[in-house]
Amino acid sequence: MSFLDLFQGIGTMFAQTPSIVIARIVLIFLGFLLVYLGxxxxxxxxxxxxxxLGMSAVNAGVLFMENNQIGNLIINPLLSETDELMKYMQIDFLQPLYNLTFSNGLIACLVFMGIGILCDIGYVLEHPFISMTIALFAEAGTILTYPIARLMGLDPGASAAVSIIGGADGPMVLFASLKLAPELFVPISIVAYLYLSLTYGGYPYLIKLLIPKKLRGQAIKVEKKKSSISSKEKLVFAVITNAVLCLLFPVAAPLFLSFFVGIVIRETKIAAYVRLIGDGFLYFATFFLGLMLGVLCDASTLLDAAVLKLLVLGMLALLLSGIGGIIGGYVVYLFRKKNFNPTIGIAGVSCVPSTAKVAQKAVSKENPAAIILDYALGANICGVITTAILTGIYITLLG
Amino acid sequence: MICLKVFAIGAVISYAIALLMKLTLVCIRFFSKRGEGRAQ
Structure with a gap:
């Protein structure tokens, strides 16, 4: 047995095309970098x-399979034949999880339940119109990226799926790409999650660029103390809105149900369910989502001409949404006769709760006494609702 | 034109949801006050 047959991860590099080999090596090191930065x-x-970790493992652990084909023992996302699928479910260790939780959107719904548990909709109920206005402006990327993607040659389904990255909601992108562009859902999901984690680092610079220092530190004067929102009020709103949205957009009903079930469980305070969803489902789903996205970054899957377009469009969608959100912040600032901090606009981009924290951090840096977190969380949660609505409309019109 | 359609429908439904939020609060507070009044 030769050296290359013994160490097949290296041996396969001599049997693959140079472009794939280079991509494998780059992805192994990119995996190291992601672990380090994480x-x-x-x-x-x-x-x-x-x-x-998944990305480096899947690109390193390549071996010769039967009939001299090259593959791995982790996952094969391109299977469609039932017989083959059953065979690989018994070979690849992540194949059952991929087929039974990832490719049917279940994992996205589990994350969404967890997001529901984290969201206190009391913040939205206190200022519904302000929060909704900001959230709508922060959908600029979701709307404006679509025609650009069409001009770049993507089909309507793929254009809509990549536009939804502008909503900055990972599970939503996953769900939408499964419905609208199943052939591109792996690269779209990877691009979305890569960029979503960059928003935390990138948006503070956008805030600095678009909002002057004086405005960033502005505190909001409270005219009269509003009575706090009770759990009963939140519960009634969640139950009614869930039914209304499912009635309007049955195609996105799994998402609405998952989100509102999280909210309802939170408000009914059933401790065992809160722990189950908040500690169990959310972390289970997030961990496997990360691992699965990593092992899907196989060099041969990512060496697709469409991926470059998706990288550009994903970045553009998030940039446009960030700018849109800040414009929304300015609109509310002018509408409320300057008693508002436009920095809150960035929180309309619904990356719960990251963008709300980004907004509060940017404000606290200029004025530690200014607390805008309640407004920011309101806009943040409304962002989730508006993104779900726009996703539902896209799927209804194009799905 | 699809994106304009998506935005228009989305905006109408989003504001309808915001209105629903206000209505929910008003109705619950109204009925709570009436219930309290009756109890007294």
Whole structure:
């Protein structure tokens, strides 16, 4: 047995095309970098640490399979034949999880339930119109990226799926790409999650660029103390809105149900369910989502001409949404006769709760006494609702 | 034109949801006050 037959990870490099070999090596090192940046908390560690590890493992652990084909023993996302699928479910260790939780959107719904548990909709109910206005402006990327993607040659389904990256909601992108562009859902999901973790690092610069220092530190004067929103009020709103949205957009009903079930469980305070969803489902789904996204970054899957377009469009969508959100912040600032901080606009981009934290951090840096977190969380949660609505409309019109 | 359609429908439904939020609060507070009044 030769050296290359013994160490097949290296041996396969001599049997593959140079472009694939280079991509494999780059992706192995990119995986190291993601783990490093995740561990340093420069990028979102919950996703990036398992994703980076998976990415380096899948590109290193390549071997010769039967009939001299090249593959791995982790996952094969391109299977469609039932017999083959059943065979690989018994060979690749992540194949069952991929087919039974990832490719049917279940994992996205589990993350969404967890997001529901994290969201206190009391913040939205206190200022519904302000929050909704900001959230709508922060959908600029979701709307404006679509025609640009069409001009770049993507079909309507893929254009809509990549536009939804502008909503900055990972599970939503996953769900939408499964429905609208199943052939591109792996690269679209990877691009979305890569960029979403960059928003935490990139948006503070956008805020600095578009909002002057004086306005960033502005505190909001409270005219009269509003009565706090009770759990009963939140519960009634969640139950009614869930039914209304499912009635309007049955295609996105799994997302609405998952989000509102999280909210309802939170408000009914059923401790065992809160722990189950908040500690169990959310972390289970996030961990496997990260790992799965990593192992899907196989060099041969990513060496597709469409991926470059997706990289550009994903970045553009998030940039446009960030700018749109800040414009929304300015609109509310003018509408409320300057008693508002436009920095809150960035929180309309619904990356819960990252963008709300980014907004509060930017404000606190200029004026530690200014607390805008309640407004920011309101806009943040409305962002989730508007993104779900726009996703539902896109799927209804194009799906 | 699809994106304009998506935005228009999205905006209408989003504001309808915001209105629903206000209505929910008003109705619940109204019925709570009436219930309290009756109890007294």
């Amino acid at each position: 561990a340093k908390e420069t990028l979102e560690p919950l996703i990036m640490v398992p994703m980076g």
